Amino acid sequence: MPRPFIRCLEVARAGGAQTAVVETRYLDQDYRSEFSAFFSKTFPTTPDSTHRIHFFKRALSPDALWRLPPDPAYLGYVVIRPSPLARVGRTCLAVPPDLQANVHCAVACPVNFFGQELVVTAVPFAQQDTQLGRCAHVAAWVCHYTASLRGEVARRPMADFSLMADPSVAEGRQLPSQGLTGLQISNLMRDFGLPPIMYRMGELPVSGQEPPVPAHDSNDDPGLWDTRAIAVSCRFLNSGYPILVGTHDHAFVLIGYRRVRKPGSRDWISFVRHDDQRGPYLPVNDILNDTDPATGYRYRPWTLLLAPVPGKLWLLPEAAERSGRAYLMAWDSRQAQSVLRPLADAGRLTFRTYAIDSNAFKHAAAGRNLGLEAVREYRLARLSRIIWVVEAVDRRRRQRHQSCVLGEAVFDSTSSDEAPRPLLIRSPGAMLSVQTNGNIREPIPSTSRAVRSASPIDC
Amino acid sequence: MGTQPDLCGFGTVTYMATKKVKAAGRVLPPVKTSRRTSKSSKLRSVDDLLSTGQRRELRADLDRMARIRRDAEATSGALRLS
Numbered sequence: 001m002p003r004p005f006i007r008c009l010e011v012a013r014a015g016g017a018q019t020a021v022v023e024t025r026y027l028d029q030d031y032r033s034e035f036s037a038f039f040s041k042t043f044p045t046t047p048d049s050t051h052r053i054h055f056f057k058r059a060l061s062p063d064a065l066w067r068l069p070p071d072p073a074y075l076g077y078v079v080i081r082p083s084p085l086a087r088v089g090r091t092c093l094a095v096p097p098d099l100q101a102n103v104h105c106a107v108a109c110p111v112n113f114f115g116q117e118l119v120v121t122a123v124p125f126a127q128q129d130t131q132l133g134r135c136a137h138v139a140a141w142v143c144h145y146t147a148s149l150r151g152e153v154a155r156r157p158m159a160d161f162s163l164m165a166d167p168s169v170a171e172g173r174q175l176p177s178q179g180l181t182g183l184q185i186s187n188l189m190r191d192f193g194l195p196p197i198m199y200r201m202g203e204l205p206v207s208g209q210e211p212p213v214p215a216h217d218s219n220d221d222p223g224l225w226d227t228r229a230i231a232v233s234c235r236f237l238n239s240g241y242p243i244l245v246g247t248h249d250h251a252f253v254l255i256g257y258r259r260v261r262k263p264g265s266r267d268w269i270s271f272v273r274h275d276d277q278r279g280p281y282l283p284v285n286d287i288l289n290d291t292d293p294a295t296g297y298r299y300r301p302w303t304l305l306l307a308p309v310p311g312k313l314w315l316l317p318e319a320a321e322r323s324g325r326a327y328l329m330a331w332d333s334r335q336a337q338s339v340l341r342p343l344a345d346a347g348r349l350t351f352r353t354y355a356i357d358s359n360a361f362k363h364a365a366a367g368r369n370l371g372l373e374a375v376r377e378y379r380l381a382r383l384s385r386i387i388w389v390v391e392a393v394d395r396r397r398r399q400r401h402q403s404c405v406l407g408e409a410v411f412d413s414t415s416s417d418e419a420p421r422p423l424l425i426r427s428p429g430a431m432l433s434v435q436t437n438g439n440i441r442e443p444i445p446s447t448s449r450a451v452r453s454a455s456p457i458d459c
Numbered sequence: 460m461g462t463q464p465d466l467c468g469f470g471t472v473t474y475m476a477t478k479k480v481k482a483a484g485r486v487l488p489p490v491k492t493s494r495r496t497s498k499s500s501k502l503r504s505v506d507d508l509l510s511t512g513q514r515r516e517l518r519a520d521l522d523r524m525a526r527i528r529r530d531a532e533a534t535s536g537a538l539r540l541s
Binding site for chain 1: 486487490502503504505508509513517518520521522523524525527528530531532534536538539540
């Protein structure tokens with residue numbers, strides 16, 4: 001059995017699956033697009049429909065399928081293509097219980113099961129069919145379909161990722177495909193409403209709080225030493241945006257990360273990925289020595305990171321974080337009693353950056369115990385549709401799973417990398433608001449206690 | 460033969476509506492400047508928070524990031540992922 005399908009069964013089993021329902025002759029939109037573009041044109045006869053396997057945590061009887069109990073404990077589905085080369089089509093399986101806190105890009109995937117509406121929270125997955133679509137196509141589709149389920153872009157069927165890739169900017173045949181270049185992926189995602197921010201290993205921007213990279217020779221492959229990729233990836237994952245990673249010969253998608261405490265040392269970050277050749281929800285324990293623990297497969301060094309993001313997200317998160325750190329520390333030092341500086345000197349202060357819709361940020365304000373005036377100021381502020389938020393975080397409180405956000409700087413996501421525009425700055429005890437006419441309202445009282453983050457993603 | 464609608468009064472109506480909105484007052488109350496500490500004077504710009512040296516360092520770091528971004532987007536296109 002192919003490895004991706006085995007992994008799908010492992011994920012379903014980890015979720016506690018008791019029942020599997022095979023829906024035959026299912027008309028899957030993504031497979032139909034592949035059939036139309038490719039399988040209908042091959043010499044062998046290939047069926048135009050698929051099977052879809054649904055998983056439930058509850059034991060169900062056959063006569064319950066058309067009238068499910070109120071809580072059927074739905075775990076998701078796997079579409080099975082009729083092609084022997086690549087069985088696993090569009091798949092939405094619930095995040096395994098042991099990874100629930102570590103997968104940041106999961107979205108609500110609605111399913112119609114014999115007339116009954118079900119929902120599973122998952123990150124979509126699929127396997128490449130090896131001829132029409134390769135790993136790069138599928139990785140791009142994972143990022144795009146996730147965004148479409150969030151309502152950010154219109155859905156595109158799987159075959160569009162092959163048919164609409166511009167063949168004139170790369171060598172080789174479009175069919176059978178030999179993959180996509182970085183430029184093709186970038187153009188494709190831009191045309192589909194998610195222009196990616198591109199990062200090249202070895203030349204990654206830093207905000208200034210990253211640890212130094214390991215010692216290396218100038219000729220060493222950057223994928224063997226550039227640990228700055230960790231911070232770059234985490235900023236987008238904090239925002240719920242998957243990251244497409246390119247190695248020398250493969251592509252996969254990062255969908256979350258886990259922070260592992262190492263006493264006396266910095267926290268170790270391991271990631272969670274979807275790899276179309278190995279399956280969904282797989283661990284990445286060491287980005288510099290990337291090996292699949294289940295199969296022993298050794299990935300080649302990482303070369304490229306692409307973060308497909310909404311079209312109005314222009315500002316680099318590193319630029320926001322660099323500016324946010326400076327402004328937060330400076331604003332804090334103006335208060336009667338500085339809180340952030342002593343924590344920074346004790347090694348307890350860190351900064352976390354994420355993007356969020358400003359409406360969601362305002363909505364969260366009331367439940368964060370910021371103080372009445374601060375909440376009013378947040379909710380009545382004019383903000384860009386999407387904002388970057390740079391939080392000042394107390395490491396020790398975070399390790400103890402307590403509210404740990406001491407302050408935040410909010411940036412206009414449409415501002416320039418060379419001049420990030422702050423909209424709100426809050427440190428313990430006071431905040432300021434930058435109005436769109438240039439006036440600054442300050443100081444506005446706010447809580448001096450640690451509060452929880454406005455981000456729905458708990459890191 | 461019809462007549463053109465008279466739009467000459469439209470700008471006047473808009474101007475009067477704007478004045479009425481402004482006259483209704485702001486929702487946000489004025490900030491109590493007495494809360495400013497002895498360490499601070501009124502801020503005219505967020506950059507006033509930083510010293511000259513801090514502004515220079517920030518500017519240099521941001522310029523470097525913008526250059527890295529331009530270089531990455533210019534040179535990453537040829538890598539093939541399959």
